[in-house]
Amino acid sequence: AAGVIQSPRHLIKEKRETATLKCYPIPRHDTVYWYQQGPGQDPQFLISFYEKMQSDKGSIPDRFSAQQFSDYHSELNMSSLELGDSALYFCASSLEGRATIHEQYFGPGTRLTVT
Amino acid sequence: GIQVEQSPPDLILQEGANSTLRCNFSDSVNNLQWFHQNPWGQLINLFYIPSGTKQNGRLSATTVATERYSLLYISSSQTTDSGVYFCAVGSLGSGGYNKLIFGAGTRLAVHP
Numbered sequence: 001a002a003g004v005i006q007s008p009r010h011l012i013k014e015k016r017e018t019a020t021l022k023c024y025p026i027p028r029h030d031t032v033y034w035y036q037q038g039p040g041q042d043p044q045f046l047i048s049f050y051e052k053m054q055s056d057k058g059s060i061p062d063r064f065s066a067q068q069f070s071d072y073h074s075e076l077n078m079s080s081l082e083l084g085d086s087a088l089y090f091c092a093s094s095l096e097g098r099a100t101i102h103e104q105y106f107g108p109g110t111r112l113t114v115t
Numbered sequence: 116g117i118q119v120e121q122s123p124p125d126l127i128l129q130e131g132a133n134s135t136l137r138c139n140f141s142d143s144v145n146n147l148q149w150f151h152q153n154p155w156g157q158l159i160n161l162f163y164i165p166s167g168t169k170q171n172g173r174l175s176a177t178t179v180a181t182e183r184y185s186l187l188y189i190s191s192s193q194t195t196d197s198g199v200y201f202c203a204v205g206s207l208g209s210g211g212y213n214k215l216i217f218g219a220g221t222r223l224a225v226h227p
Contacts, residue, residue: 033214042201042217043158056214088156094213102146102205102213103163109156 002026004107006091012113013081021076021110025093031055032074033104034066037088049074050096081114088112117142121202121218128192128225136187136221138202146205146213147178149187152220153198161187161200192225199223 005024013019025032031050035043045058049068060066063081068074078085088111092104118141128134140147149161162169162176164185169176173192178185189196199222203215 031213035215037156042219043203043215045214045216048214058214090158092215096213101163102165103148103160104146104205104213104215105160106150106158109158111156 004091004093004105006089006107006110008110009108010111010113012115014115015081015083017081017114019078019081019112021078021089021091021112023074023076023091023093023107025072025074025091026105029072029093029095029105031094031096032068032072033092033094034060034074034076035090035092035106037090037109038084039087043088043090046076078112083114086112086114117144117204117206117216119202119204119216119218121200121221123221124219126221126223128223130192130194130225130227132192132225133188133190134192134223136189136200136202136223138185138187138204138218140183140185140202140204142183142206143180144204144206146203146215147185148203148215149176149185150201150203151196151198152201158201189223192223194225194227197223197225 033048034046037043046060166180199220203217205213
């Protein structure tokens with residue numbers, strides 16, 4: 001079965017640079033979520049999109065922005081990178097809408113290292 | 116917001132032993148998932164279990180929604196079971212959407 005695809009899998013950037021992470025949800029899933037997991041921490045919700053509209057927002061820095069495109073893939077844009085942005089970034093997708101099952105499926109993650 | 120507490124925080128087992136991991140949550144939920152995070156960082160879905168009992172091989176899970184807790188059982192543990200086990204819950208917020216709130220995890224080490 002198709003899974004959530006994330007690219008790139010690894011990314012190394014320097015401070016003050018920008019980064020773009022991409023997520024391709026499971027086909028026919030209408031909702032995409034982004035989570036950030038710092039070293040030794042649990043994943044923290046950043047932002048979500050339902051049917052290409054932002055649906056919820058967590059503790060996402062103003063330096064970060066995200067969007068979902070017409071083909072349902074999503075991109076997380078990160079500017080003015082800081083050392084503290086080094087983390088594992090997960091994308092997840094689910095079928096919400098009128099669904100009664102709300103299971104989220106996670107991608108393999110993008111490991112961002114800021115030097 | 117919803118609080119999620121997992122116990123124990125750390126667990127060391129000998130291969131072949133059984134274990135029970137617990138997840139307590141502070142409010143009613145419409146989503147509860149158990150994940151295994153392997154040493155490479157991948158989050159592997161174990162169970163979607165907002166209520167009831169499920170089994171998958173050596174793993175099983177039970178959620179008692181009315182009492183706001185879930186249990187993950189690992190039987191006949193293997194070294195490949197090592198890693199961090201997360202419980203995550205979601206509820207339909209004001210926007211009607213379903214972000215997951217994760218517990219701090221249980222770090223499991225299985226020794227041969």
